[in-house]
Amino acid sequence: MNKNHRTHAGMLAAVCAAAMLPGLSSSAAKQTVLTGYRGDLNGDQAVTVADGVILSKHLTNTQPLTAEYGMYADADANGLVDGFDLAFIKRICLGLAEPIGIYEEIDVPEAQFIDPPIQEVQASLPSQGDAELVIFYVDFPDCKYTYDPSAETVDQIAFGEENPESAIYPFESMRAFYSRSSKGAMELSGKTFRYTTKENASAYGTDKVKLAKECYEAFQDSEDFTRFDGNGDGKIDATLFTVPTGAGDTDWWPCAGAFGDESFRVDNMAVGHIITGNAQIESETDYANFVSSYLHEMGHCMGLPDYYLYWGTDSEGMHGAAGIELMDTDASSDFGAFSKLMLGWYQSDQIAVYDNTAGTQTFTLHNGQTQQGNCVVIPYGELDSQYFSEYFVIEYASDQANNSSLPWWQLSGSGVRIYHINAALQRDYWYTYLKYQNGTEYNNNGVGIRAIRLVNDTDGDNFFHQGDVINSSVSGFGWYDSAENESIDPGITINVGALENDAYTITITK
Secondary structure, three states: OOHHHHOHHHHHHHHHHHOOOOOOOOOEEEEEEEEEEOOOOOOOOOOOHHHHHHHHHHHOOOOOOOHHHHHHHOOOOOOOOOHHHHHHHHHHHOOOOOOOEEEEEEEEEOOOEOOOHHHHHOOOOOOOEEEEEEEEEEEEOOEOOOOOOOHHHHHHHHHOOOOOOOOOOOOOOHHHHHHHHOOOOEEEEEEEEEEEOOOOHHHOOOOHHHHHHHHHHHHOOOOOHHHHOOOOOOEEEEEEEEOOHHHOOOOOOOEEEOOOOOOOOEOOEEEEEEEEEOOOOOOOOOOHHHHHHHHHHHHHHOOOOOOOOOOOOOOOOOOOHHHOOOOOOOOOOOOOHHHHHHHOOOEHHHEEEOOOOOOOEEEEEEEOOOOOOOEEEEEOOOOOOOOOOEEEEEEEEOOOHHHOOOOOOOOOOOEEEEEEEEOOEEEOOOOEEEOOOOOOOOOHHHOOOOOEEEOOOOOOOOOEOOOOEEOOOOOOOOEEOOOOOEEEOOOOEEEEEEEEOOEEEEEEEO
């Protein structure tokens, strides 16, 4: 007899733990689970005639049972193993009784956020856990703010708590926006320092390192900057240098990147990614552009590229109502499914992968602007373990929460949207990055492979809704061929079902 079939509870816990990705901390919750049935002596999770035969041999001393089978042999749960148990098993086999379940309280690991694949890009602002932002709210002797908030006011705008009643929700604070989008995986905090430079604006326009050093050195004696290293990598996570709008766009259009002097230290800390920009706070209640602009730039500090194109006549990376994305041109909405996948803002059980060998499969897409938001991935061939390959990723995006303040030209803010992704990594001596991001040299003017495209990338309401059918006849629903055209038929059809209980169903058929 197989003595290992009593370890069902232990095996269940092991399976749950194995489903977690490396690097995630495990917290377990007590849960009462069904681990077997009284009368099931052969461990097949059912009570059958075969179990009656085993018990009969025990009762006649032909093949005695060891002590570990006591609970299972006591089919009627009266504390004894006797002929009444054999009779009870017979009744179960005849359909005259139901088997008695055995329940145990076990530790079941709670669902965990996946490790963020984007960390391969080696940006400095962590997308999970504590993330720290140092803000230098800067002006110049020859360029002042028309509205000059205190450092405490800027702190509230950057790091304040959620306030759904705010007139500029969801941009009431950077911290609140990121907390909602990440489902609580990322908690942004930091501090603002108000500073006026020693020289006029022109002295810093093309020398941001000079500005950074001057700002940090001005406060180095009064502040311990080691506390702004949320992930403990020896770097200040991210620094924002924001200046008056009057400084102009030529040198101060918002942008982000690695700091230009690797040898510079503040309290023995290196300086991570920096942001510079002229998106100022206009008044005590008018600061949505300030928040949204720098939320976008912090996306770069976490490793995400721009989704708009750097060359060509049309810079918009994705169009229409479904094209809203914080990393695209408008930067006025939530992160989309691909961004959240890269940032590790899905739990392991919120990512479903279509199995191309399993035939028709049905999935539920929960509202992407809620804690339950999830996605479905359809891979082209073998899916890279960190999602750095070609695939479709599908989500249900709503016009709620971080999407509740969409531009007026968005005809609809809700529905199913599908992204075509080619997230191949490119590594060189200096950097690791997405090879096909924002119209690179591999893909001039956005013609050819791109890291992210929108299926049905048209103007207007280009979400998919109940009754829509997506197959190779839909623009953009194809794999890339050797000429970098989306011409390879995926060989599947997606049918969009009803929207019920704030969730869409989709059925994928080969």
